Amino acid sequence: MSVQNETRRLTAPDIRARKGGEPLVCLTSYHAHTARIVDAHCDVILVGDSLGMVMHGLETTIPVTLDMMILQGLAVMRGSKRALVVVDMPFGSYEASKEQAFASAARVMKATGCGAIKIEGGRRMEQTIAFLAERGVPVMGHVGLTPQSINTIGSFRAQGRDESDWAPIEADARAVADAGAFAVVLEAIAEPLGRRITAQVPIPTIGIGASVACDGQILVLEDMLGLSPRVPKFVKRFGELGPSIEQAVQRFAQEVRSRSFPGMDHVYPMRKGATEPSVTRLPERSKGPARS
Numbered sequence: 001m002s003v004q005n006e007t008r009r010l011t012a013p014d015i016r017a018r019k020g021g022e023p024l025v026c027l028t029s030y031h032a033h034t035a036r037i038v039d040a041h042c043d044v045i046l047v048g049d050s051l052g053m054v055m056h057g058l059e060t061t062i063p064v065t066l067d068m069m070i071l072q073g074l075a076v077m078r079g080s081k082r083a084l085v086v087v088d089m090p091f092g093s094y095e096a097s098k099e100q101a102f103a104s105a106a107r108v109m110k111a112t113g114c115g116a117i118k119i120e121g122g123r124r125m126e127q128t129i130a131f132l133a134e135r136g137v138p139v140m141g142h143v144g145l146t147p148q149s150i151n152t153i154g155s156f157r158a159q160g161r162d163e164s165d166w167a168p169i170e171a172d173a174r175a176v177a178d179a180g181a182f183a184v185v186l187e188a189i190a191e192p193l194g195r196r197i198t199a200q201v202p203i204p205t206i207g208i209g210a211s212v213a214c215d216g217q218i219l220v221l222e223d224m225l226g227l228s229p230r231v232p233k234f235v236k237r238f239g240e241l242g243p244s245i246e247q248a249v250q251r252f253a254q255e256v257r258s259r260s261f262p263g264m265d266h267v268y269p270m271r272k273g274a275t276e277p278s279v280t281r282l283p284e285r286s287k288g289p290a291r292s
């Protein structure tokens with residue numbers, strides 16, 4: 001007997017077919033609970049390597065490992081049922097060769113059940129993307145600002161703000177599309193360039209600090225919820241969760257200290273009819289060895 005899921009998950013070809021259509025809604029998630037919320041409203045959930053900064057307090061994404069991505073990818077797959085889940089390939093897991101990239105991607109896909117992976121880089125990744133796509137690995141590209149290159153680019157600066165810098169970024173986006181990626185993230189590039197690349201490439205562009213003309217938009221969930229202490233210019237805070245989490249933690253602390261939590265609603269009474277043994281007060285805790 002075959003067991004069918006009632007909800008069909010979106011696939012990479014579904015996302016590819018949305019070029020020029022209704023904007024694609026994409027957010028990151030790294031946990032089952034947030035994945036459940038995001039899944040109800042998004043087409044794509046990205047398990048981004050930004051988890052290194054958001055979950056682990058790292059300065060960059062460089063130290064993130066394949067094991068970290070697999071663990072959070074699994075959590076997001078468990079929490080979601082409709083959106084396409086894309087897992088980022090971390091620094092060092094795909095750049096050495098197309099064979100290394102395939103082995104890492106296959107490991108992530110087998111372990112998590114995700115529907116696609118994302119890799120950073122344009123022309124330099126063209127052969128790798130083609131190799132993966134031909135072998136059953138749907139690839140989302142990522143060009144413009146590529147945070148895994150922080151040690152060679154020097155800072156998280158927006159790209160293409162002078163027209164003279166456009167050509168290589170356009171060539172990167174075209175290379176990713178020509179190689180067979182199903183979509184491409186455009187990160188932190190000048191707005192007119194985002195618009196122009198979107199008009200040039202046949203695959204959906206997903207903007208993050210690019211242009212409203214992109215085929216979709218993505219943000220890091222914690223950034224847009226107001227939980228991240230430092231965010232780039234392109235982040236709009238759609239919520240302010242920090243103060244309400246702080247308030248809840250403060251109330252918990254007060255109620256624990258004043259012994260008003262847990263109340264009778266949050267503890268287990270004895271079963272009906274069971275006799276309640278008399279509870280004698282516990283002896284005072286020893287305050288250390290008695291002094292003579």
Ligand code: KIV
Nearest residue numbers: 028048049050185220
């Ligand atoms: O890691 C990430 O969250 C990303 C997005 C910023 C696109 O790559």
